Amino acid sequence: MGTAQLTAVPEPKYWHLRTVLLRAIDSEFSTGQVIPNERELSARFGVARATLRQALDQLELEGRLVRRRGIGTLVAAPRVGVPVSRREEGWPGSSREQAWQPVDCVSVAAPERLAKALGVEVGALVHTVRRLRVEQGQIVATELLRVAEEALEQVPEIRLSGAAAEGEEQARVVLRRLERLTVDGESRAVELGVAEAEEAGLLQRPPGTPVLVVTTQYASAGRLAALAVSTYRADTCRLTFGETGLVEVTPVSAIRTAS
Amino acid sequence: MGTAQLTAVPEPKYWHLRTVLLRAIDSEFSTGQVIPNERELSARFGVARATLRQALDQLELEGRLVRRRGIGTLVAAPRVGVPVSRREEGWPGSSREQAWQPVDCVSVAAPERLAKALGVEVGALVHTVRRLRVEQGQIVATELLRVAEEALEQVPEIRLSGAAAEGEEQARVVLRRLERLTVDGESRAVELGVAEAEEAGLLQRPPGTPVLVVTTQYASAGRLAALAVSTYRADTCRLTFGETGLVEVTPVSAIRTAS
DNA sequence: GAGTGGTCTAGACCACGAC
DNA sequence: TCGTGGTCTAGACCACTCC
Numbered sequence: 001m002g003t004a005q006l007t008a009v010p011e012p013k014y015w016h017l018r019t020v021l022l023r024a025i026d027s028e029f030s031t032g033q034v035i036p037n038e039r040e041l042s043a044r045f046g047v048a049r050a051t052l053r054q055a056l057d058q059l060e061l062e063g064r065l066v067r068r069r070g071i072g073t074l075v076a077a078p079r080v081g082v083p084v085s086r087r088e089e090g091w092p093g094s095s096r097e098q099a100w101q102p103v104d105c106v107s108v109a110a111p112e113r114l115a116k117a118l119g120v121e122v123g124a125l126v127h128t129v130r131r132l133r134v135e136q137g138q139i140v141a142t143e144l145l146r147v148a149e150e151a152l153e154q155v156p157e158i159r160l161s162g163a164a165a166e167g168e169e170q171a172r173v174v175l176r177r178l179e180r181l182t183v184d185g186e187s188r189a190v191e192l193g194v195a196e197a198e199e200a201g202l203l204q205r206p207p208g209t210p211v212l213v214v215t216t217q218y219a220s221a222g223r224l225a226a227l228a229v230s231t232y233r234a235d236t237c238r239l240t241f242g243e244t245g246l247v248e249v250t251p252v253s254a255i256r257t258a259s
Numbered sequence: 260m261g262t263a264q265l266t267a268v269p270e271p272k273y274w275h276l277r278t279v280l281l282r283a284i285d286s287e288f289s290t291g292q293v294i295p296n297e298r299e300l301s302a303r304f305g306v307a308r309a310t311l312r313q314a315l316d317q318l319e320l321e322g323r324l325v326r327r328r329g330i331g332t333l334v335a336a337p338r339v340g341v342p343v344s345r346r347e348e349g350w351p352g353s354s355r356e357q358a359w360q361p362v363d364c365v366s367v368a369a370p371e372r373l374a375k376a377l378g379v380e381v382g383a384l385v386h387t388v389r390r391l392r393v394e395q396g397q398i399v400a401t402e403l404l405r406v407a408e409e410a411l412e413q414v415p416e417i418r419l420s421g422a423a424a425e426g427e428e429q430a431r432v433v434l435r436r437l438e439r440l441t442v443d444g445e446s447r448a449v450e451l452g453v454a455e456a457e458e459a460g461l462l463q464r465p466p467g468t469p470v471l472v473v474t475t476q477y478a479s480a481g482r483l484a485a486l487a488v489s490t491y492r493a494d495t496c497r498l499t500f501g502e503t504g505l506v507e508v509t510p511v512s513a514i515r516t517a518s
Numbered sequence: 519g520a521g522t523g524g525t526c527t528a529g530a531c532c533a534c535g536a537c
Numbered sequence: 538t539c540g541t542g543g544t545c546t547a548g549a550c551c552a553c554t555c556c
Binding site for chain 2: 521522523524
């Protein structure tokens, strides 16, 4: 990373800085390496620290840098591809279920908005299972899986122990009942969001972290059976919706910029 | 929007401010309405303008606010659902093709990374068609559709006029040839990115704007036929991957926060 | 010209991790 | 204790839109 001064350009300094830094981390640094600290860099480029930070913010949003308080700023690893489309990925009982780790479960009377989203009456009993998705040893997503008790009615209730089921155990009970439902349709949406307090903690990120929110409606017998809201770390995840991987995936940056 | 002072809390001021502002725009403002200006708000809450802006930055990232220089800060409209999974959405010749408007086309010898992504030899002729997606009268995405000439070889070359085809006309020629290929497989990925200069301009947004980058591999006859990199505005779009819409979609915010 | 958001500065102090 | 990134301040000037 050179000692280059910024040349006068019509674009904002922070944007030009981003370009310079991006070129530097692509050519002079490798994954996991710590780049010079913010005070050092701002001095080197002759800008205020806040301006330099604006450039780093961009690169962090793009998943190219990771900043750790007390440690420094590191070059991020390439994003991991996370399959989300195949049914086996999300539905309990599938071969890939171990990717989703149940955390806890709460069962309450549905407030208005939730009832409407699930297509049940206000006040109907709704289970909310919290799960974590682990990929390559890293937590990449957290999920709220919502299902009305009435959607499970046909499924015999299971109890794993004699005591009242709570927390993780209750979650496993609901999932076991859920896996007996036959899913015959799925509908998904993806949008950008930010992690609030609880989600942020589970994802081991500060509040305000950008996330990809995947909303999945599972249908069974022509009727909405369950609703999953999965929150993926946007910095480390590339969501894949493949039928089959045709060829290995080329990093998007290579395709977008290659003219 | 009250004159509330910030109470002492362990969380950062900007994050608390975001929560307060979010509650205010949900309850006291409607879509398109201008909220008080930044100097006014920072004075009202007793914080520096930079701190207030940090809170507005979050809300803008979440698609809840839109800021327009010289005008003010407006409450954003709910995100529009944009279907991306059905084949008809992206492939030329489909019933929904008018959603994609060809802009221009360049045909060059493939540099290394592009050749690798398309599975052709370095130096092979590759067409790059630029398209814009318009939804509800608004530009929501820009796309680079890449196809190797050799993938089109079996398709007779068409010329719309006697002159050498260039720009938009050339784009239409390539699309016409492309639509005769039979697509028998698709593979997609979605990730977060930022719009750089050219894309940002086409999307009518400043550089650095967060976008959802959708990469689609189209297969024909068991072989990669084309590669599309579509860049959607993250502030205004919710990407939908539905088989069929089961029920109307509830705003994610209602589901994520309803306990 | 007046008012808006966008950029930039030069500091200060805090929270966290490593030593 | 020291170095790191995270937060916050109180200004300044610029670019853009509208009247």
